[in-house]
Amino acid sequence: MSTPIGNMADITLRALETLKVVDLIVCEDTRRTRGLLAHYDIHKPLISYNDVNKEARTPSLLAKLSNGESLALVCDAGTPAISDPGFYLVREAVKQGINLVPIPGPSAILAALVVSGLPTDRFLFVGFLSKKSGRRKTQIRSFAEERGTIILYETALRLPKIARDLLEVLGPDRRVVLARELTKRFEQVARTDLENLPETLKEIPLKGEFVVLVSGNTK
Numbered sequence: 001m002s003t004p005i006g007n008m009a010d011i012t013l014r015a016l017e018t019l020k021v022v023d024l025i026v027c028e029d030t031r032r033t034r035g036l037l038a039h040y041d042i043h044k045p046l047i048s049y050n051d052v053n054k055e056a057r058t059p060s061l062l063a064k065l066s067n068g069e070s071l072a073l074v075c076d077a078g079t080p081a082i083s084d085p086g087f088y089l090v091r092e093a094v095k096q097g098i099n100l101v102p103i104p105g106p107s108a109i110l111a112a113l114v115v116s117g118l119p120t121d122r123f124l125f126v127g128f129l130s131k132k133s134g135r136r137k138t139q140i141r142s143f144a145e146e147r148g149t150i151i152l153y154e155t156a157l158r159l160p161k162i163a164r165d166l167l168e169v170l171g172p173d174r175r176v177v178l179a180r181e182l183t184k185r186f187e188q189v190a191r192t193d194l195e196n197l198p199e200t201l202k203e204i205p206l207k208g209e210f211v212v213l214v215s216g217n218t219k
């Protein structure tokens, strides 16, 4: 189920009701999810599920589900299974024919897209690019012909390198939108193009969480 990407009020009534009645909450970071539960005065057992322990933990979680227990899957922010380890559990549960129920809500992808001003009728979510420049440029080439808006997740510190690679592969004209710290105190949306992106990056704090949107190929 989806949980806030910043603002604690961004959670559905159905998500709160469900968190109160499930047997166990599967989350990425128990400290983070405990903060959310404390805010809503919900007291339920938690188990961590992350990139390090996901393979080891999956069989016992699937066994609980098969025995009729109810589990809620949440991530640190937004919608689980989108660029986070929840996907692994979902895929394994599907393989075993276990019933899954989505409880939709916030995700950084759509929050950023709808304020970007870039076309929303068609978009490609790419998520995190590789940490290695060579591999990253190959990835960028793979979506260079895409007509829809391209959506990337990125960490603040890597943005200057990403900006350089995007410019090198896609050229100077594409529009770029940086959506920073959405729904939080220092929320900021910066709109520029690839040519001016390095300058823009000098003007905004390279802190917090970013979604990067790049306009599609319109030529």
Ligand code: SAM
Residues within 6 Å of the ligand: 005, 006, 075, 077, 078, 079, 080, 081, 082, 083, 084, 106, 107, 108, 109, 152, 153, 154, 155, 179, 180, 181, 182, 183, 184, 209, 210, 211
């Ligand atoms: N599952 C999450 C979702 O539905 O959005 C995303 C998980 S992914 C590990 C985390 C990335 O999402 C961050 O690095 C950032 O790119 C983006 N993100 C999460 N919260 C954000 C926010 N409040 N503002 C901007 N980007 C955010």
